[in-house]
């Protein structure tokens with residue numbers, strides 16, 4: 165049998181450590197490896213496989229669209245792109261949208277928009293206030309906006325104009341604000357940072373500050389958007405309307421699709437300002453349209469909210485029972501279990517051996533972001549494996 169692990173270490177750039185799984189097939193919340201072993205996928209991308217693997221809606225859209233028209237230049241009108249645009253605008257607080265291929269690219273577009281807005285409407289303001297532990301992608305601008313030093317320092321000199329403050333600290337934002345501040349750029353709930361959930365009034369206070377100071381509020385909803393936390397978009401949960409929002413991951417259900425959306429007052433691009441060869445092509449936007457329509461028509465956010473209560477209940481009992489669990493946090497189907505020490509990788513590896521795919525989002529925490537379509541039964545199964553692994557680890561360490 166082919167040794168894929170050996171091929172990877174021989175041919176592939178060294179950018180990360182892989183989990184010990186050669187994935188060959190997926191269906192719903194399940195993945196199968198090359199030996200036919202079945203796993204429950206509570207990682208899903210992360211948070212990308214919104215409708216699960218091989219959902220018929222996605223498979224049909226891909227197949228049908230591939231026969232019709234995979235790609236056409238953005239110099240032409242494209243029906244799937246315009247249908248998805250209409251759906252997103254009708255179901256959000258925004259007026260205009262542009263499609264890209266990845267989360268980082270959507271954020272780049274949003275940042276360019278904010279810079280141009282600052283130049284034209286706020287006397288050249290260009291500074292962007294970001295958060296520690298934030299994650300916005302891997303391009304030079306987005307690693308600079310992100311909060312992880314390890315992701316940026318090897319690549320300097322870095323772009324200018326990014327300031328960092330602690331997440332969930334309104335006063336820190338106020339102190340960092342100057343007449344040069346163009347935007348505040350945040351995730352509603354930090355994903356890669358470890359599922360950090362801010363206070364319920366954090367964004368309301370920031371919204372008021374932005375209004376007072378004439379600053380744009382940009383929310384990176386690449387992980388929280390499209391039903392993930394139990395509302396269609398996280399800004400609805402927090403009761404604010406951002407000026408700009410980015411989407412990625414779940415919107416394509418696994419195909420490379422992302423978007424940035426803006427209110428009319430800051431949609432300042434004019435012809436020639438931005439573009440993308442693949443961004444918004446018929447194939448991916450057709451899938452995105454079917455995914456979003458499925459999420460909206462089946463009220464997936466409400467189902468996610470209900471499933472989230474189940475997850476919360478079980479994780480809470482884990483916190484009460486297990487001495488190695490320090491905290492549980494999250495909303496909807498976006499959760500993390502934090503441990504009292506750096507056992508995230510060990511727990512993830514053990515869970516994998518027991519048929520559950522997790523992600524050690526931090527050295528001391530694992531993340532749970534299953535498909536939105538995961539059943540309650542599958543959730544119970546997966547969480548039972550997680551509980552077993554955490555309890556066994558506590559018992560082994562106690563010896």
Ligand SMILES: *Cc1c(COP(=O)(O)O)cnc(C)c1O
Pocket residue numbers: 265266267268269271299300301302351355356384385386387388412413
């Ligand atoms: C994953 C993620 C990104 C980057 O998306 P890519 O598609 O990997 O470029 C940006 N922001 C957030 C919040 C994310 O979770």
